[in-house]
Amino acid sequence: VRRGLFVTGTGTGVGKTVVCAALMRLWRGHSTQRLRYWKPIQTGIEGDDDTRTVRGLSGCGADAVLEEGIRLPRPLSPHLAARLAGRVVDLDQLTRIANRQSTSSRWIVEGAGGVLVPLNDTELMIDLIGLLRLPVLVVARSTLGTINYTLLTVEALRRRSIRIAGVVMVGPRNRENRLAIEHYGGVEVLAELPRLQPLTAASLRRWTSKEHVLLNRMRPWFQANS
Ligand SMILES: Nc1ncnc2c1ncn2[C@@H]1O[C@H](COP(=O)(O)OP(=O)(O)OP(=O)(O)O)[C@@H](O)[C@H]1O
Numbered sequence: 720v721r722r723g724l725f726v727t728g729t730g731t732g733v734g735k736t737v738v739c740a741a742l743m744r745l746w747r748g749h750s751t752q753r754l755r756y757w758k759p760i761q762t763g764i765e766g767d768d769d770t771r772t773v774r775g776l777s778g779c780g781a782d783a784v785l786e787e788g789i790r791l792p793r794p795l796s797p798h799l800a801a802r803l804a805g806r807v808v809d810l811d812q813l814t815r816i817a818n819r820q821s822t823s824s825r826w827i828v829e830g831a832g833g834v835l836v837p838l839n840d841t842e843l844m845i846d847l848i849g850l851l852r853l854p855v856l857v858v859a860r861s862t863l864g865t866i867n868y869t870l871l872t873v874e875a876l877r878r879r880s881i882r883i884a885g886v887v888m889v890g891p892r893n894r895e896n897r898l899a900i901e902h903y904g905g906v907e908v909l910a911e912l913p914r915l916q917p918l919t920a921a922s923l924r925r926w927t928s929k930e931h932v933l934l935n936r937m938r939p940w941f942q943a944n945s
């Protein structure tokens with residue numbers, strides 16, 4: 720896992736998985752390298768399986784996802800889900816999985832929750848992001864409250880010198896929020912994904928087919944010789 724993006728969010732349920740599926744769909748056919756999705760830590764596995772959702776929404780094959788990782792029952796923060804399962808989230812285990820992968824693939828790695836979600840007694844999601852050394856895409860809501868959450872996320876990432884590829888906003892278009900995030904955060908909003916009704920592989924495909932801007936802006940993170 721050398722090249723690609725780590726997709727984080729301003730919190731849980733903001734639309735990271737849907738954005739990952741959109742990226743998988745968008746980049747298929749445009750990248751000369753194999754594009755793969757990885758969810759290193761999945762909690763609430765009995766009800767939530769982001770890997771399966773990405774496969775369904777993007778229509779990608781089984782070989783386009785990496786199934787390995789830490790899988791925990793109960794839809795809770797990883798530190799707590801692990802503790803209740805009598806386990807400990809071990810970042811060495813995850814970096815070993817990452818290092819075993821072919822270096823030529825391009826990766827879309829999805830976090831769990833936001834950047835300061837605890838993984839164990841001493842480490843947070845942002846520590847895993849730092850270890851994987853991928854630039855970060857921040858998924859944010861478009862609605863009221865998002866400026867604060869997004870700027871906090873950006874500040875935490877900058878403090879650790881983690882590169883920020885940009886922000887994707889999910890929800891009804893909000894020009895003022897977009898401008899505020901760009902101005903105060905010093906980041907680029909790469910795309911605005913509306914609430915798709917219904918959300919299906921077909922509706923997501925229709926949206927990605929029009930997103931030439933996103934495609935072009937993401938080129939540096941995915942293409943072969945850059
Ligand atoms: N653009 C969208 N259009 C319609 N529904 C959406 C959209 N984005 C997200 N949703 C819905 O909102 C819910 C949360 O989205 P999603 O699962 O992508 O969040 P997440 O950030 O990946 O959450 P987690 O932290 O659990 O991984 C899901 O039910 C999803 O179907």
Ligand SMILES: [Mg+2]
Nearest residue numbers: 735736769829
């Ligand atoms: Mg998700």
